[in-house]
Amino acid sequence: MTSTDARGRRRPADKFEDRRRELADAALQTLATLGYARTSLREIAQNSDFSHGVLHYYFRDKVELITYCVQRFKTQCVERYDAVATHATAADALARDAGDGLAATLESDALMHRLWYDLRSQSMFEESFRLDVGEIDAGLERMIWRIVTTYAHLSGREPACTSATAYAAFDGLFQQALLRHLAADPEALDDLRAGTRLLLERLV
Amino acid sequence: MTSTDARGRRRPADKFEDRRRELADAALQTLATLGYARTSLREIAQNSDFSHGVLHYYFRDKVELITYCVQRFKTQCVERYDAVATHATAADALARDAGDGLAATLESDALMHRLWYDLRSQSMFEESFRLDVGEIDAGLERMIWRIVTTYAHLSGREPACTSATAYAAFDGLFQQALLRHLAADPEALDDLRAGTRLLLERLV
DNA sequence: GAGGGTCTTGGACAGTCGTCAAGAAAAACC
DNA sequence: GGTTTTTCTTGACGACTGTCCAAGACCCTC
Structure with missing residues (x-):
């Protein structure tokens, strides 16, 4: 078929x-x-x-179109974020690569990330979006957790937080960086890189 | 006058x-x-x-009304969050009060917090909102920083991160808790309390 | 109580919205 | 090549939007 x-x-x-x-x-x-x-x-x-x-x-109607868009957006997200999963062999190199990767996708795909936060906000009002949005969030959480656990393993330590807490902190960091980047703050990207390294070091 | x-x-x-x-x-x-x-x-x-x-x-028009609303919303936010500023005399008590305070306002004012994240997302598309939204964000950042520095002082340590990074992490934590609370996740509030304590301990 | 400024109403306006259906155009099939 | 099926365009519909305005209601001062 x-x-x-x-x-x-x-x-x-x-x-x-x-x-x-x-x-x-x-x-x-x-x-x-x-x-x-x-x-x-x-x-x-x-x-x-x-x-x-x-x-x-x-x-059928606008809701089905938007829902389909969210699902399609999800697959693009997973593909994009899997590229951030690094193959570093040292903890500090992994931290640097992760920060650079997040800053790079924030800069090149700023409009798409902006849409993601918009749609996630909409899901708080429109229940029909919640399932798809939740799945995207879960995928992003797995991506962050992969980085955190790899970093912990490379530095011979253990993660000090849950997967959900780690994702919440990194997501907040990324969203603030996006807000400031869209407001033409020149330090937004550098702060995201530095914040990523600091969070990794402090959360494991 | x-x-x-x-x-x-x-x-x-x-x-x-x-x-x-x-x-x-x-x-x-x-x-x-x-x-x-x-x-x-x-x-x-x-x-x-x-x-x-x-x-x-x-x-004059809808934009002026909405802008006025955002400003008014800001003052309500500042008032609400100043109540979270605790007067604890021990570090662990402060961490507990902060987590309880965040969880309490999330539960009782969930719709208003939902609106805040909606408007902040809108500010990424509509430039006329950016100034007010940025000021609210700055006020929230000061509120978080007050808690972090007080916690550091009470425990005889120094904050290990910048004010912006601390706010970004706590804001991410709060937003994830709100998303899950609105999706009827019964553990959302408890996870927010636990995450607040963990972030405080790890970021100073 | 009359007059005059302030406030409020409810309808009209030009657009835009999502939705739908009739028919043209294109493609597939024999 | 003609016929059937799929695909797409066009125009229309009712509802809703932000905006504006004429007219009335209200309230205060003299």
Whole structure:
């Protein structure tokens, strides 16, 4: 049902899913630039190759589109953050790489991270987002915990906090850095790097 | 200009400001329950004793109303958080009081805290909010720093991090606890209390 | 109590929103 | 090539938005 035939043509079910992905990407781009509150279906369609009516051919309503976007955003997040998982062999090198990695993705994907915090705030009001948002948060928590446990192992120590506490602290650090970076604070990235090293050292 | 006359009647300038406050409070209540994205001027008016037209008598437009609300919200925040500033005489008692205080305000004012994170996310998209949001953040940072430095003094140590890093970590902790509390996680409050004690101990 | 400024109402306005349906266009099939 | 099916465009709908305004209600002073 999801395979291709002998001539390499996609089967109908695949085409349908491909178009959904294409429209969801246009929606994500619009959401990242305008924010959830100001994003309309017509604006999304204008950022794609299609007219606004086609959105209801591929999605039942706006909620299904946004939900699909959140899920798609999640997979992009996991891919992006897995790249941060380093292969360092020394504790201080790992701490430096982690700080650099977080600062790099904050700078290059600032708009997407901004959207993430916007959608997570929306999930506090709109229950239909909560499941997907919770799964993204869980994935990020695992990513942070991998770094913390690796750092602990490399330095011959044990983590001094739970996985949830470690993620909460790093997420707060990242969010503050993003806020200041978007407000054109030139020290935001350096403070994120320094804060990452300090938190790693203090939490294990 | 802001005083009352001999008979205790308010001067016109005061009446004007009082009505602005009254309408802003109705707006804040609406914002806290619906969120920024779903709050309209008519909805705000319905949560007050007036009709929707009066909003443009006291506020130039929606942006000025919302901005005024954010400023008003800030003063409420400062008042609320100053109550958390404890007068403990021992380090472990201070850590316990701080955790209990944060957990208490999270539980009793959950909707207002939800609104705060919503508005802070909006400030990443809407530049007109940034100044006020930044000032609120700075006030919260001072509140956290007061707790951290007091804790350090009581335990005869020095803070191991900057004020910004400490606030970022505690803010992340609080926001995760709020997310889980709103998602009906029964352990959210206890984890916030435990996390507060752990962060205090580890960051000084 | 009359007059005049302050305050409030409720409706009208031009846009925009999500949604839908009819039909054109394109693609797939025989 | 003609027919059927899938895909897409276009225009319309009712509801809702922020904004504005004419008219009335209110309140204070003389």
